[in-house]
Amino acid sequence: MANEETKTLDSTPRRTTRSSSSSLSLSSPQKPSLNPPNPPPPSLPTDLLFSAQPITLDQLLSNLPGRNPQILEVLRLIGPLNSPTQPILLYGGVSTGKTSTILQVFRYLNRPFVYASCRSCYNPRILFESVLNQLLRHRRSRSSGFASSKRCERASEFVDLLRDALLRVLNELKERRGGKGGNGEMVYVIFDNVELIRSWDKSSLILCLLFRLFDILKIPELGLIYISSSTPDAYYSMTGSIGPNAVHFPEYTLNDLHGIFMRNQENPKLYSSFLSVVLKPFSRVTKRVDELATAFESLFRKYCEPLTDLKLFPDERMKRRLFDYIQPHLTASLNETFDVPVRSSSESAKDGDYTKKGSIRKTVGGNDSLAELDFHMSVSAKYLLLSAFLASRNPATLDAALFDSTGGSSSRKRKRKSSQASIDQNDHKAEEILIKGPGTFPLERLLAIFQCITSLSEEALEEEQLQEGKGIENATVGLMSDVLLQLSTLCNANFLCKSGSCPLDGSRRYRSTIDEDFALKVARSINFPLSKYIYRR
Amino acid sequence: MATSPTASDPPSSPIAASDTADNNLQPFFVLHKALPGKSEKRASGSGRTRRKIDLSASSPKSAEKSDQIPPDDSDAICEKLRLEAFERTWSKIDSTIKEVLRQINLNLFNEVLQWIQELFSIIKSSRTTSLSEIQRPYPLLTDALCRRVPAAFVFTKNVEFVDDLLTFQDLGVHLKSNRCHVASLSGLDFLAKHGIGGCVRSLLRQLVSDASDVADFAVLASWYCEQENYNNPIIIIIDDMQRCNGGVLGEFITLLSEWVIKIPIFIIMGVATTVDAPRKLLSSNALQHLQPCKLTLGSPAERMNALVEAILVKPCSGFSISHKVAVFLRNYFLRHDGTITSFISALKLACSKHFSLEPLSCLCLGTFDENRRDEFDAFPGPILRTAFDLPSCKREKISQGSGTSITQGLSQLRKLQRSWSSVVMCLFETGKRSKMQLLDIFCEASDPNLQISSMTRGIPITGKLGSGKAGFIAQAIHRVRELPIALLPHVLKMWSLHMKDMNEVIDKVKELQSNIASGDGGQLYKEKWTDIHKRPVYLGARKGTVSVNDKAAMLLDDMVRKYLTPIECAPFHEIICFGHVEILQSALIGDTRRIIQVDLLKPQNHLRCSCCNGDENIVSPTMHDTSIMYYLSQEYGDVINLHDWYQIFKVTISTPSSKSRKRLHNSPASKKLKTTPTENEAEIQSRFCRAVTELQITGLLRMPSKRRPDFVQRVAFGL
Known part of the structure; x- marks a missing residue:
């Protein structure tokens, strides 16, 4: 063991013979260089401790409103320094304060810990190396090519290296405490976002390793804490060992949310009156703090718009007036998940946009469908998009009827066919189409429809141009050429998506992803009678 | 060639063209005409003019080769001159294009920079993170309830993305010069196959030059703490957001959000279509982590207007295109491709064809540049004489003369073109407000039939098209009448800028301006009116008083009549004007x-x-x-x-x-x-x-x- 330690202390590259095939293992651990901007590598305790000043228990409890039972439970499970800690799993929905709670707890406890988020460390190697780097207090720097302290790709390597590093840290801690002794030492490892591992390659292997780490290492001074947004059952099947102690973080209640949002407000009374308006309706939609915070941020700005002085305390009358003002924005913002504010240098354009937005909100998107297409698209791409929309929307069997060469007579034909039985059948079919969503189609069908609708419109266009007296040169500019180029353009713009190949002939199939409103907008811009061709029951 | 080059004859002999046709595999021909040598076959059967046959079969190189068949000294000189002229002309056009596009984009660039600087100063003032804190692996505890990455959506307003690739590249360069760290990612970095590792690796590779191959985001944090990198924002440019895999991009954004408190990261994303695009592509969880902002790039139509103005209307090089070619380019832009890139390449093709096909095209630069007049003297006489066989000269019955008469003709042509372009710009200035496009006006104004009809009939141009819709010129003139009186001074000011070379027009514009300044409602007295316009037709039509708007409209109408002479109506226009629309068509569109x-x-x-x-x-x-x-x-x-x-x-x-x-x-x-x-x-x-x-x-x-x-x-x- 001591041998191992000196090795790591001398920071000689410990090459793994089989796995290190590339020359990259040369980027081996070196002593962190003392670059001027980097503060000198801090002494052990501060490096693994929380960086900010420790807090008292009262501060801890008041910092996290609504999480007091969880904090106390976690503190109980972690226990005093001289007793081993069983692994703990904190679980609960997104944005319920799991990570902040555990970090604040360690700030209060002021004990050394290591933190690794499986989101930032998105593959096993980075996860392993990140944990080892922290334990070895390795600092990346330019001189070493920003490399990790150890190259570690396999789980078995990780276990060995982790054991070495942990023992070293514990030894140092003991030495530092020196004579005091008796109290014992603990090092904690926190794995955040553990649920993400499930989507990795060989996920079961890694999960199994992480959850059994306590049993494998058999170091009582190691405390393991897992944070996950999925429930503990998700991991039972994978571990095969005793499950960790689970602490559930439930959704915040209305009171908790009020407490959270009231922290650090400049004008608590004003904000409280604002919260009394918005919190209730919004909490019915979501109780995620981050979502609410985003929504409230812009709404509060709206709320304050009529006010000249942000520091004044609102009385009842003013509250009512402010409520009337915010009311129309409220419903719109409830339906809006993602609002992109316009940024433009000219003030006038800004104002114009604001007024437009207001009117849109009142009519809830009514104006939207009337708006013009606000980006450039060549005419042939528009026709292709429309034909793709039709191909996705209409059943293939009706193509012949809809795109009859006689054009107008198609509707009559369909009427003649419909007996009572066929009407029922059609009802059924329409329902099916609705449930299935846009259908897929082969390239050939798309091109056939494209040809039909362009040939019709080209005739019209030619007549028009002949009237204008410049038909000669325009007539030859057909829309048909470069169709495949346009197709790839539409695919790139996500208007079409390629969806699997047909099981029978293996040819590529497409699907249009645009909605009817957009298709109508496009059709209007080229004067194409789209509604004539849409199959409705 | 020197033997009998009549103007209707193509410069290259048919035999030579057919010889070279087989070697002439341009990319277009490979795709659209799979049969080798088919272009030749097709053309001979299509029963069109002979001119087309050879043109479609001969590329610039083959044409030059065939030109050399009659061994003549003057020919070789001419050839060299033309090649030189083409290079000079095109480099001039090219630099103009670049300058125009740069100017248009500069607005956006500055806006982006301002956005970054504003947010960055807020970040700097609100967060005081020490270097050691940045390198901590755990998230910093702040009061912020949610961590959001500032993201600017740049709407490019064109489904085709080709034009904007360069724009984003330039944006990166611009930001880099303003002390930002820039990494450009593309759709290829966000593939489902490589997952999030692909984009992080690409990001690190661009920023951290000497990084190991492990794409660990913590590397970026350490890199940022280096002295030379610290305290400058990191900008990630994703040029075509819609081509990214939504899942990977979303994951990337959530990853960034974990670090955004520690490292100032900004994302700039190009969106080709609508605001809905990011909403459709990304999960709500990823959207939650964006602090969005919308920026808009100049629309393709705006760019087109600026380009047409700089290249075609105000000829920067002396090269211009005929009505038919203009109409073709317009249709190609609107109906087929819709990218500036292809418009420019079409223009380049036209330019190169012009110089390779037109024996006198080397005079093009001379027409444009007064200092190059002496080049005429160096020109071999026999070639120069062929200028009088050009159809335009034959039509005008200009007899064969000396070199000086050509010089005169060309300078006349130049003058004509200058006044023509001034009027076109005036028309555009008024039509701009009703969203008229310069290319449309250009097409109409360059129509050689326009002049004839308005000259022969003598009725106002407004009635020119009779049954059909009113033309763009007529619309523009009509627009002046409806213009609010508050806007009129501005329009007049623009007119005087455009017409600064023509004194008589300037005088009239000035008089109108003074009228507006002095007069209250714009009512004018009859006497003044008769002073300006000596045409009794208008006097009869108006009863006594005329509003300033009407007067301005009449002035514009007058300008159109007097100066809007399409270049194709002038003698020698073949020297500077490219008119073979068939070549462009076969090269760009091909057969269905x-x-x-x-x-x-x-x-x-x-x-x-x-x-x-x-x-x-x-x-x-x-x-x-x-x-x-x-x-x-x-x-x-x-x-x-x-x-x-x-x-x-x-x-x-x-x-x-x-x-x-x-x-x-x-x-x-x-x-x-x-x-x-x-x-x-x-x-x-x-x-x-x-x-x-x-x-x-x-x-x-x-x-x-x-x-x-x-x-x-x-x-x-x-x-």
């Missing part, structure tokens, strides 16, 4: 598949060979292999059995030509028909393969799939 199919089925129409001149429905072995193959494939449905097809093909081509048979392939018995192999089996097979490949290239066939290796599939029936 339908035409290819028809041609394949009836090769006799083009070949006019003696061997298969008879009935068109007969497959004869002397036909081209691809044609035979296509003909035979007509008998099948969606799929063609390769073996059968090959057998029939073999039978067909190995039958002596005298026994041309009718439709042998539709009887199954034909397969069993034993013909003695006159040709080597291998050769037949290779011919077969070649024909199949050609059909595939033309897009008429799909090669056998793994699932059904014996069958090829027919595509694009009747298309």
Whole structure:
């Protein structure tokens, strides 16, 4: 063991013979260089401790409103320094304060810990190396090519290296405490976002390793804490060992949310009156703090718009007036998940946009469908998009009827066919189409429809141009050429998506992803009678 | 060439053109015309003018080669001059284009920079994170309830993305010069196949030059803490957001959000279509982590206006295009491609063709640049004399003279063009407000028939089109009448800027301006009116008083009448004006598949060979292999059995030509028909393969799939 330690202390590259095939293992651990901007590598305790000043228990409890039972439970499970800690799993929905709670707890406890988020460390190697780097207090720097302290790709390597590093840290801690002794030492490892591992390659292997780490290492001074947004059952099947102690973080209640949002407000009374308006309706939609915070941020700005002085305390009358003002924005913002504010240098354009937005909100998107297409698209791409929309929307069997060469007579034909039985059948079919969503189609069908609708419109266009007296040169500019180029353009713009190949002939199939409103907008811009061709029951 | 170059004759002789046609495999021709040398065949059969034949078959190089056939000194000199002239002209146009686009983009760039600086200063003032804190692996505890990455969506307003790739590249350079760290990612970095590792690796590779290959985001944090990198924002430019895989991009954004408190990261994303695009692409969880902001790039129409103004209307180089070419380019832009890139490449093609086809085109620069006049003297006389054979000269009955008369003619041309472009700009200035495009006005104003009609009829131009819609010029003039009085001074100011070379117009504009300044409602007295306009027609129409708007409209009308003479109406215009629209058309658009199919089925129409001149429905072995193959494939449905097809093909081509048979392939018995192999089996097979490949290239066939290796599939029936 001591041998191992000196090795790591001398920071000689410990090459793994089989796995290190590339020359990259040369980027081996070196002593962190003392670059001027980097503060000198801090002494052990501060490096693994929380960086900010420790807090008292009262501060801890008041910092996290609504999480007091969880904090106390976690503190109980972690226990005093001289007793081993069983692994703990904190679980609960997104944005319920799991990570902040555990970090604040360690700030209060002021004990050394290591933190690794499986989101930032998105593959096993980075996860392993990140944990080892922290334990070895390795600092990346330019001189070493920003490399990790150890190259570690396999789980078995990780276990060995982790054991070495942990023992070293514990030894140092003991030495530092020196004579005091008796109290014992603990090092904690926190794995955040553990649920993400499930989507990795060989996920079961890694999960199994992480959850059994306590049993494998058999170091009582190691405390393991897992944070996950999925429930503990998700991991039972994978571990095969005793499950960790689970602490559930439930959704915040209305009171908790009020407490959270009231922290650090400049004008608590004003904000409280604002919260009394918005919190209730919004909490019915979501109780995620981050979502609410985003929504409230812009709404509060709206709320304050009529006010000249942000520091004044609102009385009842003013509250009512402010409520009337915010009311129309409220419903719109409830339906809006993602609002992109316009940024433009000219003030006038800004104002114009604001007024437009207001009117849109009142009519809830009514104006939207009337708006013009606000980006450039060549005419042939528009026709292709429309034909793709039709191909996705209409059943293939009706193509012949809809795109009859006689054009107008198609509707009559369909009427003649419909007996009572066929009407029922059609009802059924329409329902099916609705449930299935846009259908897929082969390239050939798309091109056939494209040809039909362009040939019709080209005739019209030619007549028009002949009237204008410049038909000669325009007539030859057909829309048909470069169709495949346009197709790839539409695919790139996500208007079409390629969806699997047909099981029978293996040819590529497409699907249009645009909605009817957009298709109508496009059709209007080229004067194409789209509604004539849409199959409705 | 010097022997008898009449103007209607093409500069290259047909023989030379046909010789070079086979080597002349431009990319366009490969795709659209799979048959080698087909362009030549097609053209000879199409019964169009001879001019087109040679032009479509000759590339610039081949044309130059063919020019050299008559060994003449003057020819060589001329050739060299033209090449030089082309290079100079195009470099001038090219630099103008770049400058125009740069100016347009500069607005956006500055706005982006301002956005970054504003947010960055907020971040710097609110967060005081020490270097050691940044490198901590755990998230910093702040009061912020949610961590959001500032993201600017740049709406490019064009479905096609080609134009904007360069814009984003320039944006990166611009930001870099303003002390930002810039990393540009593209759709290829966000593939589902590589997952999040791909984009993080690409990001690190661009920023951290000496990083190891482990794409750990913590590396970026350490890198940021280096002294030279600290305290500058990191900008991530994703040029085409819509081509990214939504899942990977979303994951990347959530990853960034974990670090955004510690490192100032900004994302700039290009969106081609609508605001809905990011909403559709990304999950709500990822959107939650964005602090969005919308920026808009100049629309393609705006860019087009600026380009047309700089290149075509105000000729920067002396090169210009004819009405037909302008109309073609406009249609191509609106209906086919819609990218500035292809517009520019079309223009370049036109330019190169002009200089390679027009023997006198080297005078182009001389027309433009006064200092180059002496180049005329260096010019060989015989060539110069051919200028008088140009159709425009013949029409105007300008007799053969000395070099000086050409010089005069050209300077006249230049003057004409200058006044013409001034008027066009004035028209655009008024039409701009009703969203008129400069290219439309340009097309109409360059129509040679416009001048004739307005001259001969003598009625106001507003009535020119009679039955149809009013033209753009008429609309613009009409627009002046409706212009609010508050806007009129501005428009007049712009007019005076555009017309600064023409004193008489300037005077009138000034008078109008002073009228507006002094007069209250814009009512004018009759006397003043008669001073300016000596035409009694208008006097009769107006009763006593005329509003300033009407007066301005009449002034514009007057300008149009006097100065809007299309360049094609002037003698010698062929020297500077490119008019061969067919060349552009065949190069840019090509044939539709339908035409290819028809041609394949009836090769006799083009070949006019003696061997298969008879009935068109007969497959004869002397036909081209691809044609035979296509003909035979007509008998099948969606799929063609390769073996059968090959057998029939073999039978067909190995039958002596005298026994041309009718439709042998539709009887199954034909397969069993034993013909003695006159040709080597291998050769037949290779011919077969070649024909199949050609059909595939033309897009008429799909090669056998793994699932059904014996069958090829027919595509694009009747298309």
